[in-house]
Amino acid sequence: MRVATGEAKGRRLKGPVDKGTRPIIDRVKQALFNILSVRVEDARFLDLFAGTGSVGIEALSRGAASATFIELNHKMLQVLRENLNITGLADRAETLRADAFKFLQSATISYDMIYVAPPQYQEMAARALALLDSSPLVAADGIVIVQIYPKERPAVAAVPLTRLALTDERRYGSTLLLFYQPKKDEEFVTHVDTASQT
Numbered sequence: 001m002r003v004a005t006g007e008a009k010g011r012r013l014k015g016p017v018d019k020g021t022r023p024i025i026d027r028v029k030q031a032l033f034n035i036l037s038v039r040v041e042d043a044r045f046l047d048l049f050a051g052t053g054s055v056g057i058e059a060l061s062r063g064a065a066s067a068t069f070i071e072l073n074h075k076m077l078q079v080l081r082e083n084l085n086i087t088g089l090a091d092r093a094e095t096l097r098a099d100a101f102k103f104l105q106s107a108t109i110s111y112d113m114i115y116v117a118p119p120q121y122q123e124m125a126a127r128a129l130a131l132l133d134s135s136p137l138v139a140a141d142g143i144v145i146v147q148i149y150p151k152e153r154p155a156v157a158a159v160p161l162t163r164l165a166l167t168d169e170r171r172y173g174s175t176l177l178l179f180y181q182p183k184k185d186e187e188f189v190t191h192v193d194t195a196s197q198t
Helices: 026-040 054-061 076-089 099-106 124-133 150-156 186-197
Strands: 044-046 064-072 093-097 111-118 136-149 164-172 174-182
Touching: 026 054, 026 111, 026 136, 026 164, 026 174, 044 054, 044 099, 054 064, 054 076, 054 093, 054 111, 064 076, 076 093, 111 124, 124 136, 124 150, 124 164, 136 150, 150 174, 174 186
Parallel strands: 044 064, 044 111, 064 093, 111 136
Antiparallel strands: 136 174, 164 174
């Protein structure tokens, strides 16, 4: 794995230490940041289930103001911190050893971009999306990107959303990226009003 673009371009990152971690491949990561484009600059980035930290590190390299990395596995967290040191980006990063779901339920700071890439086939992506839908962590003009295996899509699509809406999806082989953004205020109000009448 390498940093594709920005101030840490070309730096090689350390890989996962266990088989349960599935880092995004460089081709998909490049495609993701081509989509996000200039909105990464000066953004507050949250990398949930961070693993090696390659996505959040790419965001920092491309000009994100800061990145918060959430990782429960202490060995993986050490790899992540080493990668931040390798790239020279640790000064704009916060690394927390924490359960992602507990973090989602307790954090109050809002983020412009939130990347969700949990272990496969454990319905974690659906659970995280449900929590983010009612969470103050998503800025009013923020974006949530969920990385899943395509066969997990039905479970994620079944999550009832009130605030967030699916705005785009891209498939790259065995990786599916789903993009969610907050609905406009009038859409949100209409939805709430309709629901209150049932």
